[in-house]
Amino acid sequence: MATAEKPKAVQQKSDVILEYLRPKKKFPSVWCAGCGNGVVMSAIIRAIDKLGLSKDNVAMVSGIGCTSRMPVYLDFNSLHTTHGRALAFATGVKHAQPKMKVIVITGDGDALAIGGNHFIHACRRNIDITTILINNSIYGMTGGQGSPTTPGGAFSTTTPYGNAENNFDPCDLAIAAGASYVGRGTVYHAPQLEKTIMQAIEHNGFSLVEAISNCHTYYGRLNRRGDAVAMIKWYKERSVTTAKAAKMSPDELDGKYVIGTLRHDKEATEFCDQYQRLVDAQQGGN
Amino acid sequence: MQGNLACVQGAIYAGLQFYAGYPITPSTEVAEGCARELPKLGGRFIQMEDEIASMAAIVGASVSGLKSMTATSGPGYSLMQENIGYAYMTETPCVVVNVQRGGPSTGLPTKISQSDTMQARWGTHGDYTAIAVAPSTVGDTLTETIRAFNLAERFRTPVTVLLDEVIGHQRELISLPQPGEFQVHNRTKPTVKPEEFEPFAAATRGVSPMPAYREGYRYNVTGLTHDSMGFATADTNEITNKLDKLRNKIMDYKSEITLLRTAMMDDADIAFVSYGTVSRAALLAVALAREAGVKVGCVQLYTVWPFPVDELRDYCSRCSKIIVPELNMGQLVHEVRRNLPPDTEIHGLQRYDGEILTPMQLLKKLEEVM
Numbered sequence: 001m002a003t004a005e006k007p008k009a010v011q012q013k014s015d016v017i018l019e020y021l022r023p024k025k026k027f028p029s030v031w032c033a034g035c036g037n038g039v040v041m042s043a044i045i046r047a048i049d050k051l052g053l054s055k056d057n058v059a060m061v062s063g064i065g066c067t068s069r070m071p072v073y074l075d076f077n078s079l080h081t082t083h084g085r086a087l088a089f090a091t092g093v094k095h096a097q098p099k100m101k102v103i104v105i106t107g108d109g110d111a112l113a114i115g116g117n118h119f120i121h122a123c124r125r126n127i128d129i130t131t132i133l134i135n136n137s138i139y140g141m142t143g144g145q146g147s148p149t150t151p152g153g154a155f156s157t158t159t160p161y162g163n164a165e166n167n168f169d170p171c172d173l174a175i176a177a178g179a180s181y182v183g184r185g186t187v188y189h190a191p192q193l194e195k196t197i198m199q200a201i202e203h204n205g206f207s208l209v210e211a212i213s214n215c216h217t218y219y220g221r222l223n224r225r226g227d228a229v230a231m232i233k234w235y236k237e238r239s240v241t242t243a244k245a246a247k248m249s250p251d252e253l254d255g256k257y258v259i260g261t262l263r264h265d266k267e268a269t270e271f272c273d274q275y276q277r278l279v280d281a282q283q284g285g286n
Numbered sequence: 287m288q289g290n291l292a293c294v295q296g297a298i299y300a301g302l303q304f305y306a307g308y309p310i311t312p313s314t315e316v317a318e319g320c321a322r323e324l325p326k327l328g329g330r331f332i333q334m335e336d337e338i339a340s341m342a343a344i345v346g347a348s349v350s351g352l353k354s355m356t357a358t359s360g361p362g363y364s365l366m367q368e369n370i371g372y373a374y375m376t377e378t379p380c381v382v383v384n385v386q387r388g389g390p391s392t393g394l395p396t397k398i399s400q401s402d403t404m405q406a407r408w409g410t411h412g413d414y415t416a417i418a419v420a421p422s423t424v425g426d427t428l429t430e431t432i433r434a435f436n437l438a439e440r441f442r443t444p445v446t447v448l449l450d451e452v453i454g455h456q457r458e459l460i461s462l463p464q465p466g467e468f469q470v471h472n473r474t475k476p477t478v479k480p481e482e483f484e485p486f487a488a489a490t491r492g493v494s495p496m497p498a499y500r501e502g503y504r505y506n507v508t509g510l511t512h513d514s515m516g517f518a519t520a521d522t523n524e525i526t527n528k529l530d531k532l533r534n535k536i537m538d539y540k541s542e543i544t545l546l547r548t549a550m551m552d553d554a555d556i557a558f559v560s561y562g563t564v565s566r567a568a569l570l571a572v573a574l575a576r577e578a579g580v581k582v583g584c585v586q587l588y589t590v591w592p593f594p595v596d597e598l599r600d601y602c603s604r605c606s607k608i609i610v611p612e613l614n615m616g617q618l619v620h621e622v623r624r625n626l627p628p629d630t631e632i633h634g635l636q637r638y639d640g641e642i643l644t645p646m647q648l649l650k651k652l653e654e655v656m
């Protein structure tokens with residue numbers, strides 16, 4: 001398509017994205033057409049661009065799953081690791097290179113099932129890693145199995161008669177475990193998601209951004225939620241801002257996605273800073 | 287000094303800057319030593335939530351540019367295996383110390399064993415070539431740990447240090463090396479422009495240079511089978527090239543890796559072949575048997591993997607009988623058997639009740655086979 005056909009605003013926005021895509025990586029991506037991962041990737045790129053981070057100073061770490069393929073497409077120091085362990089690898093990166101911005105890209109299965117232990121301990125340490133958790137409530141790469149965020153009663157290939165288990169709320173879990181920044185967005189609310197990601201990256205301490213996203217290919221099909229557009233509309237209709245949510249009763253909030261900043265503790269001690277103080281004290285001969 | 291602490295001293299001498307670990311008997315003193323010493327040197331220590339995370343963290347730190355190590359035992363070594371495989375695939379230098387204890391499962395946490403001999407070679411899934419070194423004294427533990435770091439950095443691969451509960455915990459008098467006494471190898475850095483850099487090519491003596499983070503080379507690291515640029519591939523030639531490289535970068539330079547020591551082998555008709563604590567019993571048994579006029583010698587493997595086939599054949603060329611004493615149900619003996627000429631009589635001597643093999647037990651076996 002000739003670029004002249006595009007409205008100017010769209011053209012400029014695409015240019016920002018292209019600047020951060022790896023020139024040598026083969027496209028298209030592994031993601032299905034309409035996958036919410038693209039929206040989140042775009043929000044991350046725009047956030048990083050607005051913050052003016054140097055590409056060399058960003059490490060993007062991921063585990064296994066559809067979401068975890070994202071760093072491979074992007075022109076940062078990318079570490080595509082083993083299933084569930086991204087935060088443990090990222091902890092090594094950040095502790096070794098405390099000046100780096102370390103961003104973990106993960107999914108609900110990767111972060112909360114196989115990686116659940118690393119998730120709560122990274123929160124507890126309050127190590128300065130930004131985790132973008134794309135939550136589509138299902139395993140996409142392996143073909144639609146139930147995950148720790150699949151709601152009770154929902155269908156997947158491993159819950160063919162409805163899910164008998166309860167689901168995690170990743171944000172509640174992170175807050176309880178000690179994360180000092182927690183925010184949520186959806187793929188419908190892309191500008192708000194971008195803003196939340198910017199805040200998370202700027203925050204010194206462990207930050208989690210949960211991005212509610214559509215897997216129409218599996219979750220949508222198995223739960224009769226329709227195509228990508230129908231699912232994204234669902235998120236629009238069921239999202240409330242933190243300001244609105246504050247005025248709502250628990251009953252009214254049932255089944256809603258509260259979006260915005262859920263926790264922002266600027267005073268919490270960050271792990272690498274604290275370790276550096278301890279190193280300085282030892283080297284000072286104390 | 288205790289063996290586990292000699293390991294820490296060796297690691298620091300070799301340039302250790304990052305340690306991640308999880309407490310487990312009988313390796314815990316390695317973590318404790320690093321927790322104490324690394325901050326004084328500006329290094330980094332972290333106690334992770336488990337051994338899976340420990341292995342992950344040292345790979346993350348090594349890719350970032352720091353020399354890294356972890357130490358563990360028994361169940362912890364099993365938990366690390368998947369991420370050790372990640373280090374093989376991503377060609378990330380790191381050192382994994384396994385202070386062996388009895389298994390399977392929780393097994394014998396405070397007892398000696400050599401039952402991870404094969405796990406050090408075949409522990410993670412898939413095809414790869416492993417390097418494992420094995421000291422037999424506290425002094426050796428220091429120097430073999432230095433060697434493990436040098437090999438890891440030179441070959442861009444994880445290297446296992448096979449200790450055991452007795453070496454780890456026993457105390458012996460050792461002298462700490464002076465700066466410059468032992469060579470320390472650091473990974474080579476790329477000199478080409480970032481856009482020309484191929485992070486996983488067999489560029490120089492089997493491996494590519496390896497930049498640290500923040501040095502301008504933003505390459506991709508993945509556990510997926512990848513091409514020389516680090517991107518996942520389904521191309522049959524590229525897949526073959528990658529797996530061949532993981533083998534060839536080590537096997538083509540095996541002479542740089544192999545280390546054996548021998549005693550009384552010049553005229554020996556019979557040889558003990560062993561490693562670690564057991565080889566100390568073998569040395570004493572040989573000395574005693576020689577007093578009685580028996581032509582017996584001893585080969586000590588300091589490099590267990592890759593198995594030193596050629597050197598062992600050479601040393602044992604005039605031996606008609608080989609005894610392989612080991613603290614497991616028979617692992618090393620199979621490797622000796624399949625690599626020595628078929629007319630050599632190979633006898634195993636195994637103990638797996640948590641106690642050491644004594645020189646007397648070795649002498650008794652010697653009498654049996656004579």
